[in-house]
Structure formats: C-alpha cells, structure tokens
Amino acid sequence: MLRKRLGKEVLLFDGAMGSVLQQAGLRIGELPEVYQMTHPKIIRNIHKEYLKAGADIITTNTFGAHPTKLANSGYDVTEIAKAAVDLAIQARDEVNPSAFIALDIGPIGQMLKPLGTLSFDDAYAMFASLIHSVKDVVDLVLIETMSDLYEVKAAVLAAKESSDLPIFVTMTFDQSGRTLTGCDAMTFATAVEGLGIDALGINCSLGPNDLYDSVKTLLQTTSLPIILQPNAGLPVMENGKTHYPLTPEEFRASMESYLDMGVAVIGGCCGTTPAFIAQSKQLLPRNVVPRTIEPSVRITSQNCTLTFLGHPLVCGERCNPTGKKKLQAALKAGDYEAYIVEAIRQDQAGANLLDVNAGLPGIDEASALKTIMERIQEVINLPLQLDSSSADAIETACRYYNGKPLINSVNGKNEVMDRIFPIVKKYGAAIIALTMEDDIPCSAQERLHIAEKIVQKAQAYGIAKENILIDCLTLTASAQQKEVQETLQALSLIRDTLHVPTVLGVSNISFGLPKRSLLNRTFLTLAMHCGLDLAIINPLDQDLMDTIDAYKVVSYQDKDCAEYISKHAQNIVSTTKTSSFTIEEMITFGMKEEIKDKTKELLKEIPPMDIIQDFLIPSLNQVGSDYEKNKIFLPQLIQSAETAKQSFEVIQSCFSLKSQTKATVMMATVEGDVHDIGKNIVKVVLESYGYNVIDLGKDVPVQNVVDSYQKHQPDIIGLSALMTTTVIHMKKTIDALKQIPITCPIWVGGAVLNEEIANEIGADYYCEDAMASVHLCNTLFS
Amino acid sequence: MNKEMILRYMHCFQKADDSLNKQIDRCIEEVRQIAQFKAVHQAFTLSHDPLTIKELDLACDSTDLACYFQDISSCIVIACTLGISIDRRIKYYEHIDMAKAVVFDAVSSRYLEECCDEYEKKHVNSKTMRFAPGYGDIPLTLNKTLSNALRTYQTIGVSLTSAGLFTPMKSMLGIIGAKGNAKKSCMSCMRQSSCVFRKEGIRCYEND
Incomplete structure (x- = not known):
C-alpha cells in the first residue's frame, strides 16, 4: 500500500519527537526511549497530535534504541522497541487506522572502523536485531539523521536482509553541503540508490531554506522519491536554551517550493511540532511533480563521486601483485603496508580511481582484498575498482566497500555473468565487462556483439546500462600487431552504438617490446581519440599522464588550456647537486630520495655489510644521540631514520641480507585504542636500524596478538596504549601471551605508562620513546 | 598560530x-585548509560539597575541580573537533612521511586549542581555565555523560569509543567556570608545582 502511493502522491511524515519531549519535561541527557517507559501517555499523545495534524506516517520513539546507548538503562533494545511500536499502534488505531508506522533508526553514536572501533558487522548486527524485534508490526524502516555513509550501508543491508519492508534513508547535511563525516548529497544518492531502498533524502541539521543545493542535487542524481524533513530553522542559542526560529507558516511556505521541485515526502525534524505538520498538511493532497534524470555513469568512495563525462579518466593499476615481488610478499605475509604506499603514490600522481587486486595462489583472497580496501579507504578519498576473478572475493569486497564500487570484471560467458551480476545488483555496483568469451575475438564487430550481449543480460538482472563499462581489450603489438587497430575501432563502435563508457588496460600494448613508454603513450593518444573513457595505466609514468593533459587541450576538453597551464607552466628543474653530500650527511639532513642513488654508487665499491656497519649505523647513532641531548627534534630523528631505511632497502634489493637481518619485532597498539602514531614512530626508527618489524596495526584484539605470535614467532613484542582505559587491554594482552606461554620478552610504551605500571601489568620492559626502544633491542639482540 | 606551542607539543x-620551520608552515597551511572546526556548548548550574552539575544530577568526583570551582556557581561545557579529515590526513602521512605526520599531528592539536580559544572568547565569559576530563584528577568518565548531554555526535560528529577515546581524535571537551569568583593564572593551575613548561621558563598566563 505504501509502495503504491510513494512517488505518486506527496506523503506527510510527523515532526520532532525529542524536542517536543524536552518541552514536556525530558531532562538534558535523558534518553527519550527510557523516558517513554515511565511516561507512555506523553509519547502516545505526541503521536496522536501528529496524526490529528494530518501525518500519513508516524515515527516510533526508537531513535536511540541501540545497545550502546541503552547500556545501564535497565532496558534492552527489544523491550524498548516493542513498547515504542505499541504506543504508535495505539495512537494510530485511535486517530487514523490507515496511517503508516515507521520504525525509527538513528545512528549508533560511535564511529565505525577503521577510524573508530565499532566494526561494520557489529553495527549491522545491532540494526538487524532492532529490525527483527518489530518487523512484523511496522510498515516501513526509516534510517535517519545519518552522517556516516558506511553506517547507512550497514543499516540498509540489515533492513534488506531482515525484512521486505520499504526502506527510507535520510542523511544530515550542514552548510558546507556535507555530512559531519564528509559525505555530499551526490555521493549519498549514488551510493545508496543501488542498494534497493525505496526513498532517500535529508533531515535535521538545517532549516528548509538552507537545504536548497543539497535537495536539488538529490533530485538531479536519483530517480528515487526524495524525502525532506528539515528542522524548524537553524537552531540558535538564546539564554542558554536552543531556539528554532521558523514559524509553522514560514516552514510551510518553504516546503511548498520544494514540492514544486519534485520532493515526494515531507515532514519535520528538531523544533517542529504538530502545528508545523498541520500547516504542511494544507499543501496536500497533491501529486509528486515528475522529474527527468539525465542518465550518468557514476561510482563513489565514502565522500566523493566520479562521473564519467566523456573526458578520459585514469585508473591507477599499481595495486596488483602481478609482476611485483613487494606486493606478492605483502600478500603472503598479510602485511599490506606496501599496498597502501602504492595507493597513496598513485593518488598523489593524479589518478582518478585505483584498481585493487589481491589475487595470489595460496592466500585467502577475499579476506586480503577486504582488508587492503578498508585500509586504503582509511586514508584515500578516491573510488576503488575491485579487481578479482573470484566471485567470493568480489562479494566480500562489495559488501564492505564504503561507497558505490566499480567491479573488474565480467566477460561474455553466461556462467561468469550468472555468478557476478547478482552481486552487482545486490550491492548497487558498477561493472567493467570484457568483450571476450573463451577467447578475445579479433574483429571490432565481434567485440561489439559480445558487449551488446552483456548489456542485455545485465538488464535482465535489473542492472541499468549506466552501471556498465566496456573493456575493448588491448592486444599486444609484439604478438598481434594486425589486431591493434581492431581494439581502437571497437572503442568508437561501442561508444557510438551502446553509449557506454569504454575501458582499456593500456600498457599491454607494449609487452615484449623496447621503450614501452613510447608505445604506451602513442596508443593511449589514439585510444583517447577513439573515445576511451577510462585508461587503466601506471599514473607514476609522468609521460603518460602528460599525454592525457595534452590530449585534453587539443580535443578542446581542457577549456582555455587552464588545467594544462596550471600543471605545466612551471617546469620544475632540480638545481640541487646532491652528489656532493656524503651518505652520513644525507642521513643527518633526511635526504630520502637522494640516498638511494648514493647507496647504489657506494655499493659498486664497498661491500653491503660495510656500508651498514661503517656508515648507516654510526650515522643513526649520532642522530639518536643528538636527539637525546635535545640538539635535534623528533621530526628530524624520524626523517633521518626514514632516510637510513631507504638505504637499507636499496642494499636489501641488491643483496640477500637475510642472514644479517636483526631480530624480528612484533608491534601492536592494543584493543580499544586507535591512537597509534607513537607506535608507528618507534617502528620507523627500529626499521632504520635494520630490525624486521611486523606491525599488527591499531585496535588489535587480544586473540590477534596471540595468533600472530604463534605465526611469526618474534624475538620481542612491543605493545602501545594511550590512555588508562586502554591499559586494561594491554594487561589482558600480556596475560593471554603469557598463558601460551611465550618465549620472548614484551616491552610497552605510551603516554600514560611508566616503569611502575609496566611492572604491574606484567611487561618485561618499559621504554619511554623510540630511541629507548632501539637501545633496548640493541642490548637484547647485539 | 603559535609556533612555539607547536614545538612544545613535539617536546x-x-x-x-x-x-623544520618550513615543514611547520606547510602543515599549518594544510591543516587550516582541511580542518572543519565545529563546536557546541551548554551552560549548567553547579552546587557544591560535593561539586555537582545540577541539571544532570552529576557529581564531579574531583578534588582539583572542586577546589578551582569552589566560588563558581555555573559552568559552560564546550565540546569541539577538527573533524575526521584531519585524522585521515595524519594517517596518510604516517604511511609515506612519518616525520611530517608528527609535525602535522602537533599542528592539528595546537590548531584545535586555538580554535577552541577563539570560540570560548566569543561565547563564554570565562572565569577559570578550561578543564578537560583526564587532567589532574578529573575523571575521564565525565566525557561520556557530558558528550551525551551536549549530543555531540549529532551536533558536531564527536563520539566516544567503548574505551572512552574521542573520535575524531582531534576533539576535546572542556569545563569552564562561567559565573563566580576565580582568576586565570599560573597559580590557579593544577599543574603549578609540576609544570614542565615553567621549568623551561615558558608561561601560559601573564599573571601568577
């Protein structure tokens, strides 16, 4: 019934619950959900007032019904939810039996991992348990006042997988047009519409007059019905109390203009009362104003959207273990730092999105891809292209990806499409489709046929054409020179016939030939001219990136050559002659880049171990001693350490120094603690001295430390914690390690620790800073 | 920004x-660009013996605070943050340039203090310094109750982990005496006898 009316006639929600309850006597800091257990009549009356004012949908008093918020309240989530729904039902039965009841779901109130400590799965479980408890007696699920897109995804998946109820989702945007975690309206609509919800929109934070831009963006981005539930104006403090400036009449006038734009569901948030809803009711009944949406191909990260507009975009290809020993080693060891560094370098080089591939025989690809993707998303805003031939890995990655992902890839084989398309549909992803079945067809025409077949089959799965990109497949010139032209022709043919974006992995063209960069950029230029939308390339290849800038000028995409001039007007020529510095000076001054060449130069004449013993270690000792005497500061110490580390890496890449590697150190910031900068400083300095550091990261569960000890058998374990509240977890970790029992010592560090606390919690050593940790390790392992 | 204080944060x-100076300047510019300072405050009345926030029926179990607020009848609680982008950028640099991450972290901490000082000047008639739970004997658990009362998650995006840490990391909550008698000076600071800054000849306040 609701679904029949939604999007056709304008529907009216109720207004605020919390601010009305405060007027009725709810104390500051008191939970409305707990208040209702002692004051049920007040809640029921508020529902009745809203229904009398004309609301089509009333919202249960369950905004904060999460175990995190109800802890110590004496009530559990199910009890609260059932009581809240009962009150809404009683009110409905008395006033308007045809009204709908929305199960209200607000944010959990804790930041999700990786920046917080609440896991996606735990958030999902909290939402699912709330929905399960009352799903049979409510008419829809309203997920509202959200500011974290990831939390929205957890809540929507919980709702989808727990019930068939209609799902409405609203987020809260401030004056910058973003939520408190940085998500904008276009990213929200693009990422969430594909998850199979019924309506989306905006609530809270601002008054209706301040939300014009965000509402307009939603209306232009998605064809789903749009909800608007603003506050009664932007709240202001008056005499220590919150005041909402709009009158019900002003609110109505403003809402009317939004209905004219095509908004389908209206209602009120903080500061609104039944009087506001009664005024809004005067605008109804009316039909939803129809809109036309310009079809666009879009993918997103958690806070930005990438739209394919016909300009060539760059997908960084380097987070892929094929041919990269460092990444293969990272996958085998489960230490993904090298991946994150590759991702950041490509981000800095100007890539528009990044391909991530974790395929390596013998590893758990799904788990590796998920972890790498999460860690990249922790620091980088670019959307990701999830690259795997395993349906399991793709499904896991899609589930945990924050945003709307691009999947790489399917091909024209039915069994592959039948495996992958349900995942694309469920998670609202976009997909790259390869124009091949068992083999790559030679002619452009045949590739078009496969592309058409794929688009058709996708549509049968309910996947719109706007979610498909076609890879025309680059053939290697050294092996199939004649067919290279067919790839280029396929680009134009598919662009003109199917009107979908095209993709190529460019560098395959030059495989097996000399001067690959020249061939790559020549082919790239021709491909762009034939309509290539997405070039999967190495963005660190400056020539290739420059070629794209130049192409945008000559194709009149870079108007007035603005982008080209801003990037290329100043040709930076390095004037510093660095070779005059000694390797010791380079360490002292932190010359990270220059030391690589210097080390290579020295290696021609001096044995590797002598470079370490005679140059690197004495220089580091000098820097360490200067730091301890306050002659230099922490950033300089770290810079020197990072510089020495570069030199070590050059030596290690030229010679196998395994027998010479110092002890293995395993480090972790303990469970519950996300402050790990101190641990990371110690890590860098220890690595500069040649120690092999296994970094387990931050917020590491006790069991993970135990398992990792058994896996890596380190020579020493270092644990860090910032606050007294997390030192408890440090003790638990030490206790668990000692129960194994371990054969290596444990040292601890962190802001609140000292010798005494270290003893109390059973640690073997305490170090107050990075240099003290180096001295400890040098003493133990000399 | 006060660069001397930034250096102090790095000891x-x-x-x-x-x-290092240039690095600090670059970080200041970047922090200003990406930080999204947000703050919220609320006034509360106090009763004494034991020190209690009346509206919340919250006893502040702290000898230090009871001492500094003995002649204070109402307080303002401020919560503020630089937003999650700063946390993400610190992590970003930790992966590729640890030295810069350390400077960036210190600059962010200082920027938060200075933004909060500005906010305090604009909105509060401060009679005391800003006391944050965790300093002296002011219990950390106050953070939770006060954050809930100020609805910091909804208003400024600040939450507490189950271990009591703020997210975003560059967030803080402070209690300021607003009505009554007290003065801002080194001698009224709870760290007067153990202040590491004073040992180095550096002062936070002009008056003793």
Missing part, C-alpha cells in the same frame, strides 16, 4: 631550524 624546547 622541542629550543628554536627550530629552517627546514
């Missing part, structure tokens, strides 16, 4: 050299 009590 540097001497003048920075040219390259």
